[in-house]
Amino acid sequence: MLRQLEKAEKKWGGANTLIDQWLNNRRKLLVNYCQIAGLPPYGSPGKSLPSFDHVKSFCEQLLDYVSEGHFEVYDKVVSACEKNGNSGRSLAKELLPKISQTTDAALDFSDKYTEARDEQVLxxxxxxLSRLADAMETRFELEDELLEVLHSKHAEKRSQRVGS
Structure with missing residues (x-):
């Protein structure tokens, strides 16, 4: 997932402040995920379970990321796709329900760990975390498809303006 993020940052970084912020928040989420999962390069393999507070903090960050997508980024991406033609709009309408399925996985994870009464749940x-990683990997791929449509439509318009 980190390699995919690096590709996304290279491809779309600097194109739009909102997208930069979103990708930066994705990076923070992934780093935190690696820390609580004990995955390199940010986690310590073989270490004991993460603290309950650290997991709850990750859940808050996960919900912030999911919410940011649904309530800020997707609307703007879909609006831009609608302005740029039917192909972008139809793809956006196709992708958003699939992204919503991954939201359910994130919400289920967060609910389980934020509502837990004791640390036995750890x-x-x-x-x-493995199930969540599968859902989030799918989500990131779908989000990147949305960004690709937006990016390619903007690149098309820029080249048309330059060529005019």
Whole structure:
């Protein structure tokens, strides 16, 4: 997921402040994920379970990321796609329900760990993180498809203006 993020940052970084902020928040989320999962380069493999507070903090960050997409970024991307023709609009309408499915996985994870009454739930963390990673990887791929449509439409318009 980090490699995909680096590709996305190279491709779309600097094109739009909102997208830069969004990709930066994705990076922070992934770093935090690696830390609580004990994955390199940010986590310590073989270390004991993360603190309950650290997992709850990750859940807050996860919800912030998901919310930012739904309530800020997607609307702007879809609006831009609508301005740039039917192909972008139809792809956006196709992708958003798929992204919503990954939102459910994020919400389920967050609910489980923020509503837990004791730290015993942490013994299920590895399995839950694995399922969450699958959902988030799918989400990032779908989000990147939206960004690609937006980017290609803007590039098309710029080249038409330059060629005129």
């Amino acid at each position: 013994y299920q963390l590895d399995q839950d």
